[in-house]
Amino acid sequence: MTNISNNLFSSYVKNEELYDEIYDSNGDIKDVYKKLFSLYGEHSLTNFVKLNSKAKASFFNQGITFQVYNKKATQEEIFPFDLFPRIINPEEWDIIEKGSIQRSKALNLFLWDVYHEKNIIKDGIVPIDLITSSANYLHQMENLDPPGGIYNHVSGIDIIKHKDGKFYVLEDNIRCPSGVSYVICNRTALKRALFGVFNHYQTYSVTNYAENFLELLETAKPNGVDIPNSVVITPGIYNSAYYEHSYLAKTMGIELVEGRDLFVENDFVYMKTIKGPLKVDIIYRRVDDLYIDPLEFNPESVLGVPGLFAAYKKGNVTLANAPGTGVADDKAVYTYMPEIIKYYLKEEPILNNVKTYHCSRPKDLEYVLEHTHELVIKPVDESGGYGISIGNKLSKKELKKVKKEVKENPRKYVAQPIMSLSVHPTYIEETNSFEQRHIDLRTFTVLGKEKEFVLKGGLTRVALRKGNLIVNSSQGGGSKDTWVLKK
Amino acid sequence: MLSEYTITYKTKNKYKKNTKKAYWQFLIIPETNDSQELVSFEFSNSENILYQNSINGYGFLVFRVHSTNESFNKIYFEANFKVIKKYTNLIDYTEPLDITKDYNKLEDVNFKIDYNTFLTNTQLTTLPLNGKSLFNFNKKIAVLDNLTELNKWTNTYLSFKKKVTNTKTTLKHIIKKKQGVCQDFTHLFCAIARANQIPARYVSGYLNQTSGYLGDSQMHAWAEVFVPNIGWVGFDPTNNLLVTKNHIKVCHGKDYKDCSPLKGIIHTKGDNITKHSVQVIKQQPQQ
Numbered sequence: 001m002t003n004i005s006n007n008l009f010s011s012y013v014k015n016e017e018l019y020d021e022i023y024d025s026n027g028d029i030k031d032v033y034k035k036l037f038s039l040y041g042e043h044s045l046t047n048f049v050k051l052n053s054k055a056k057a058s059f060f061n062q063g064i065t066f067q068v069y070n071k072k073a074t075q076e077e078i079f080p081f082d083l084f085p086r087i088i089n090p091e092e093w094d095i096i097e098k099g100s101i102q103r104s105k106a107l108n109l110f111l112w113d114v115y116h117e118k119n120i121i122k123d124g125i126v127p128i129d130l131i132t133s134s135a136n137y138l139h140q141m142e143n144l145d146p147p148g149g150i151y152n153h154v155s156g157i158d159i160i161k162h163k164d165g166k167f168y169v170l171e172d173n174i175r176c177p178s179g180v181s182y183v184i185c186n187r188t189a190l191k192r193a194l195f196g197v198f199n200h201y202q203t204y205s206v207t208n209y210a211e212n213f214l215e216l217l218e219t220a221k222p223n224g225v226d227i228p229n230s231v232v233i234t235p236g237i238y239n240s241a242y243y244e245h246s247y248l249a250k251t252m253g254i255e256l257v258e259g260r261d262l263f264v265e266n267d268f269v270y271m272k273t274i275k276g277p278l279k280v281d282i283i284y285r286r287v288d289d290l291y292i293d294p295l296e297f298n299p300e301s302v303l304g305v306p307g308l309f310a311a312y313k314k315g316n317v318t319l320a321n322a323p324g325t326g327v328a329d330d331k332a333v334y335t336y337m338p339e340i341i342k343y344y345l346k347e348e349p350i351l352n353n354v355k356t357y358h359c360s361r362p363k364d365l366e367y368v369l370e371h372t373h374e375l376v377i378k379p380v381d382e383s384g385g386y387g388i389s390i391g392n393k394l395s396k397k398e399l400k401k402v403k404k405e406v407k408e409n410p411r412k413y414v415a416q417p418i419m420s421l422s423v424h425p426t427y428i429e430e431t432n433s434f435e436q437r438h439i440d441l442r443t444f445t446v447l448g449k450e451k452e453f454v455l456k457g458g459l460t461r462v463a464l465r466k467g468n469l470i471v472n473s474s475q476g477g478g479s480k481d482t483w484v485l486k487k
Numbered sequence: 488m489l490s491e492y493t494i495t496y497k498t499k500n501k502y503k504k505n506t507k508k509a510y511w512q513f514l515i516i517p518e519t520n521d522s523q524e525l526v527s528f529e530f531s532n533s534e535n536i537l538y539q540n541s542i543n544g545y546g547f548l549v550f551r552v553h554s555t556n557e558s559f560n561k562i563y564f565e566a567n568f569k570v571i572k573k574y575t576n577l578i579d580y581t582e583p584l585d586i587t588k589d590y591n592k593l594e595d596v597n598f599k600i601d602y603n604t605f606l607t608n609t610q611l612t613t614l615p616l617n618g619k620s621l622f623n624f625n626k627k628i629a630v631l632d633n634l635t636e637l638n639k640w641t642n643t644y645l646s647f648k649k650k651v652t653n654t655k656t657t658l659k660h661i662i663k664k665k666q667g668v669c670q671d672f673t674h675l676f677c678a679i680a681r682a683n684q685i686p687a688r689y690v691s692g693y694l695n696q697t698s699g700y701l702g703d704s705q706m707h708a709w710a711e712v713f714v715p716n717i718g719w720v721g722f723d724p725t726n727n728l729l730v731t732k733n734h735i736k737v738c739h740g741k742d743y744k745d746c747s748p749l750k751g752i753i754h755t756k757g758d759n760i761t762k763h764s765v766q767v768i769k770q771q772p773q774q
Contacts, residue, residue: 118600128600132607139604139741140544263553266539294752295512295551296544306510306752307551310541 008040008048011433012425018436019163019422021086032087032485035200040084045432048083052427055081055193064185064243079182080478081189082426086439086460087201090487095167096159096443097454099351102341104155104445104452107174107328109344111151114327115141125343126336129360133411135381136326138289140296144313146322148220148449153284153320154213155447156180159351160440161422168352168419169337170440174321174329176286179459180209180444181244184251186481187457202486204456209444210251212455216448220318221281228281228318231255231271233262235287235303245286259287264307267314282318283308289323331380331414332358354419359410368415372403375415376469388470390418421469424480426462438463440471441482456484488574490732491526491770494693496566496706496763498749503757505560510752513550514543515706517570517693517735526569533563545745547738572732589630592715593684602686602713604741611742612678612689615659624683631714634680634722635729641676642727647701654743669701669708670743672724676710677742686713688739690721691746695733695767700726705763706748711739735767 014020014027022033029037043051059078088096113120114131121128131137156177158170187206191198214230221228234245236258249256255271262271262280270277285292291301296309311317327333333340335356341349357364357375368375372391379387389402406413423436442459446452460480461471471477496515517525530538530550539551550566592598599606608614614621622640624633648666658678661671673689680687687710694700694707700723709723709730721730740746753759 118603121600122597124596128596128603132603142604265553267541295510295750299750299752306512306553307541309544310549313542313544313546 008043008045009037009425009434011431013435015423015436017163018420019161019165020436021161021422021424021439032089036085036087036197039197039200048427049432051193052083052429055083055189058189058192059185062185062188064182080464081186082462082478082480083190083193084425084427084434085190085197085481085483086424086441087483087485088441089485092167093456093484095350096441096458097456099159099167099169099349100155100157100443100445100454101452102345102347102350103157103169103172103337104152104174104447106337106341106344107155107172108149108151108447110333110340111322111325111328112149113344115324116143120340120343123343125339126333129411130330130333130336131327134327134330134332136289136324136330138324138327140309140313141322141324145315146220147222147315147318150220150320150447150449151322151325152328153217153220153322153447155445157351157443157445158440159443160419163420163422166352168354169334170354170419171331172329172334172337173442174325175288176241176321177442177444178241178244178286179442180455181247182479183444183455183457183459183482184209184247186459186479190481201483203483204486206455206457209455210248210253212453213248213446214252214254216446216451216453217282217284217318217320219448219451220320222315222318225281229254229271229279230282230284231257231262231280233257233259233283233285233287233305235291239286241286248284259302259304262305262308264305264311267307267311267316269305269308269311269317280317282320284320289326292319292323331356331378332360335414354416357415359406359413359415364415365406365410368406368413369403372399372406372415374418376418377402377406377413377415379412380414381412390469392418418469421463421471424460424462426464426478426480428464435466437466438469438471439480457482458484490572490574492568492570492572492693492695492735493768493770494566494568494570494735495766495768496564496568496748497765498564499561499762500563500751500759501561501761502753502755502759503560504755505558506753506755507554507556507558508754509552509554511552511564512541512543512750513552513564513566513748514547514691514738514746514750515566515748516548516550517568517737518547520736522573522732523735524571524573526571528569529565529567531565533561534559543738543745545738545740570735572735574732586627586629589715590626593630598715599684605686605688605713606681606684607741608678608681609742609744611655611657611744612674612681613658614678614682615657615662618658618662618678619682621662622679630685631717631720633683634685634712634714634720637676637679638722638724638729639727641672641679641724645672645675647672647725654747669725673708673710674742676722676724677712680710680712687711688719689742689746690736690739691743691748692734692736692738693765693767694723695735695769697767697769700728700733705765706737707734708743708746709734 024030152174156173232249269280290297292304293309294301295306338349359365375391377389421438424439425434426437428435439462444455460482461477463471541551652667677687711719
């Protein structure tokens with residue numbers, strides 16, 4: 001242990017086998033963290049405990065909560081926030097930003113292709129199963145040209161740093177990725193608790209997300225619309241991300257609506273207002289594909305708008321993200337991302353992909369069944385960290401169960417080597433001290449017509465349970481403010 | 488030669504409790520294609536609510552009715568269509584020179600990609616494990632001849648019986664019961680065709696029943712399959728027929744779910760009863 005000379009970090013234990021974000025290869029604290037380290041060191045433990053509860057209260061007071069499913073009683077919880085920020089230096093950010101744009105663009109081109117000519121399959125780059133056996137492929141989207149040619153207006157790309165110091169993408173989330181409101185709220189909370197620390201760093205602002213998002217969203221407006229009217233549609237107050245929906249609508253300065261607030265007349269979408277119907281041109285929708293229109297998809301849905309899909313098909317409204325994008329964030333598609341990037345962009349991938357075994361391939365399945373104990377097994381069509389098994393954390397009985405399940409439904413699973421996510425000092429309430437915890441980073445990339453934007457920051461998620469590698473909020477994860485430094 | 492048909496589609500909807508807000512979408516309009524032409528249509532309802540024309544997710548025309556203020560416990564709809572059906576010379580078909588070439592075409596990756604929508608099985612067109620060997624193609628005879636055999640086989644395997652199945656009945660059940668109505672015949676036919684790499688689509692439409700064909704005085708269903716070097720060919724397994732001038736097509740899809748003639752979103756408590764009736768009348772032949 002080196003350089004541990006201040007109060008707060010005195011009991012920080014550094015595990016040499018893990019990649020610690022604040023230390024360099026010589027075991028010294030990295031330059032960018034030095035100032036922060038000494039600033040935090042000036043606080044006594046009692047003082048810090050006070051600051052921590054102040055920050056927590058700020059989240060409760062702002063009503064920044066989420067809901068956890070699969071519990072007997074669903075309840076509002078705050079997303080645990082850690083006061084020690086993560087710093088990303090300009091060189092590293094450059095890789096992350098360029099890599100995120102590259103992936104988002106490639107995914108958009110892939111979506112256009114699989115819903116039109118399907119050249120990538122005809123050229124033998126990806127197998128046809130990716131569309132024929134995907135539950136998220138919407139046949140109704142075939143030969144439909146989304147306004148502006150954009151499918152994944154917003155992409156949430158989950159990136160980790162492995163112990164080799166390189167960035168790897170774990171997942172591309174392009175259905176309705178959430179979490180951007182926490183990025184902004186984390187910044188606010190940290191500023192309230194420890195304003196002084198910001199004076200020592202040149203950090204990019206994150207509060208410009210809403211304006212950039214709206215501006216880019218409007219570039220993909222329907223043909224013939226001059227000044228578009230945009231809205232955010234939410235499933236309602238019981239949705240786990242409702243706070244975010246309302247936050248985004250508020251900061252973008254547009255209406256937050258539910259399905260019942262909209263209606264379709266002659267294939268145009270209108271919003272009910274006290275002054276009468278108002279035409280809607282762009283819908284940032286946080287309602288899942290199969291619920292957006294009960295006349296076209298799930299007839300039981302009360303969250304959607306009857307006739308909305310016909311309006312979309314006629315090109316009279318923009319839906320962001322486009323229906324059917326889920327086919328491209330399938331974990332089976334993920335494994336082909338390096339090839340997909342090369343195919344459409346003629347570029348080498350900037351961010352690495354984790355080696356993935358497809359259980360649907362007999363050879364891979366054989367390997368997976370033999371090495372289950374050293375692999376992560378993931379269902380291809382779940383999100384939020386549900387259904388993931390980490391081989392070396394399973395009991396013999398559990399291992400057997402997982403193998404049986406994989407053997408019976410091979411198409412449902414992929415497996416990857418256990419990646420060692422980098423660690424970051426995180427304040428742990430139970431021990432009243434800083435400890436190493438695994439982190440990842442979700443970046444938010446917005447695609448517009450011939451223009452793109454990556455939020456200079458992102459959501460650093462931290463797995464609060466010791467040794468845990470799953471950082472999702474639904475799995476007991478917290479988050480940190482993420483600073484991208486100016487050059 | 489041309490035949491003119493008048494088609495009347497009626498539906499009666501009754502609700503236990505009065506309803507106000509409702510949407511109905513009717514996928515009942517005959518399409519205009521190479522073999523038929525929609526000449527005129529009328530559409531009305533007992534509450535005099537204005538209707539709109541729109542499309543479904545596959546681009547077929549629909550009528551949509553959106554009620555917001557009226558309060559009622561029953562509503563009747565009636566549509567009338569005039570359609571001219573062109574005489575179709577079944578298929579201008581000569582024995583292909585090279586049968587294997589046609590089968591090779593079906594195995595071609597690009598062909599599979601282009602027709603993937605109608606090669607992919609849905610919940611309603613998935614054969615149970617024991618159904619895979621029910622009917623086997625003979626690769627020594629032409630694709631079309633195999634399909635003709637399949638049409639005949641389906642017609643014999645199932646017997647026409649109303650009210651033993653519904654629109655959600657799976658093939659597992661149908662194969663076991665060996666009974667059903669036109670959509671069941673069609674689902675089975677499509678599933679086996681697709682299992683043999685033949686693109687097959689579910690077709691919904693009207694049948695002129697005066698010729699003694701089976702149907703159930705509602706909308707009829709049949710299949711269209713893509714045969715290399717010929718194109719889409721219609722088979723009516725319920726009647727063991729190639730599709731003729733008596734079949735008036737409305738739309739197609741992967742299965743019944745894509746073609747269901749009436750979809751309603753009704754905000755009401757309690758049960759509702761819907762009754763449909765269809766009448767197809769052939770006018771005097773025209774020159």
